Amino acid sequence: MPTWNYKEDIDYKSIKKEKVEKDELLFYMVCIASFIEITSKTYADNLCEYYKDNSDIVNWLKNDWEKEEVQHGKSLKKYVNEVWSEFDWEKGYARFLELYLPLCKPEALQSSKGLEMVARMIVETGTSTFYRAIENYALLLDEPVLQKLAHNIYKDEVHHYSYFDKFYNFYNKDEKLSRKKVLQIITKRLKEVNSEDVEMAFRAIYENKHSGSFDKQAYDDFLKNINKMASQHYPYNMAIKMMIHPLRMNKMVESSMVPIVRGAMKVLGI
Numbered sequence: 001m002p003t004w005n006y007k008e009d010i011d012y013k014s015i016k017k018e019k020v021e022k023d024e025l026l027f028y029m030v031c032i033a034s035f036i037e038i039t040s041k042t043y044a045d046n047l048c049e050y051y052k053d054n055s056d057i058v059n060w061l062k063n064d065w066e067k068e069e070v071q072h073g074k075s076l077k078k079y080v081n082e083v084w085s086e087f088d089w090e091k092g093y094a095r096f097l098e099l100y101l102p103l104c105k106p107e108a109l110q111s112s113k114g115l116e117m118v119a120r121m122i123v124e125t126g127t128s129t130f131y132r133a134i135e136n137y138a139l140l141l142d143e144p145v146l147q148k149l150a151h152n153i154y155k156d157e158v159h160h161y162s163y164f165d166k167f168y169n170f171y172n173k174d175e176k177l178s179r180k181k182v183l184q185i186i187t188k189r190l191k192e193v194n195s196e197d198v199e200m201a202f203r204a205i206y207e208n209k210h211s212g213s214f215d216k217q218a219y220d221d222f223l224k225n226i227n228k229m230a231s232q233h234y235p236y237n238m239a240i241k242m243m244i245h246p247l248r249m250n251k252m253v254e255s256s257m258v259p260i261v262r263g264a265m266k267v268l269g270i
């Protein structure tokens with residue numbers, strides 16, 4: 001069960017609206033996250049089917065993971081409605097589902113249960129670090145409600161990572177996956193980061209704000225702005241540590257890898 005409740009623990013009435021309401025990039029980021037998180041049941045159903053012979057995993061996915069992810073969506077939706085009340089969230093979300101659901105085949109899961117756990121760890125690395133960046137950004141903007149909300153979600157995502165890590169250990173006792181295989185899954189997952197769900201969510205919001213027209217250039221500009229924001233607020237070192245952790249190197253090697261991977265990311269413009 002979620003450890004916090006967005007209706008009781010987040011004081012939406014204390015939002016310093018004037019600090020955030022003109023920030024279009026923030027609006028898009030929070031709104032896109034709300035659309036994707038609130039649709040988490042689709043992902044949870046796929047995973048429950050894949051792990052149906054392991055009741056510990058299915059119970060955790062249904063009773064904790066799915067409920068927490070959906071709460072992330074609802075809490076962010078409420079934030080959007082409080083700050084950007086002129087935006088018709090329901091209409092935008094309906095358009096998102098219209099665009100996204102036809103593309104949303106049962107998720108291509110990895111070939112083994114252990115490898116799928118590695119893929120889930122990379123997804124949770126993405127979400128934890130995303131909300132950490134939002135928390136850092138909200139601190140800079142001096143908006144304490146978003147800061148607290150992003151912090152609560154960030155903690156949940158790190159917790160999810162630790163559960164998938166535990167389940168990975170469980171399967172890896174039998175699967176004994178090679179580092180090469182694990183690295184392949186990590187890189188494959190990283191390439192999928194800028195995925196269809198983000199683009200469809202952006203498009204649904206953009207169309208809603210611009211009377212139905214969509215401009216691909218606007219999406220490219222949005223991604224450029226995200227990169228600019230990330231260069232100041234994204235916790236790169238944390239992301240790298242979480243990403244390479246499934247390789248199970250010793251701690252000293254792990255720490256010495258961080259600056260090397262960070263250097264490679266800079267060269268690649270990530």
Ligand SMILES: [Fe+2]
Pocket residue numbers: 037068069072127153157
């Ligand atoms: Fe989430």
Ligand SMILES: [Fe+2]
Pocket residue numbers: 069124127156157160
């Ligand atoms: Fe999560």
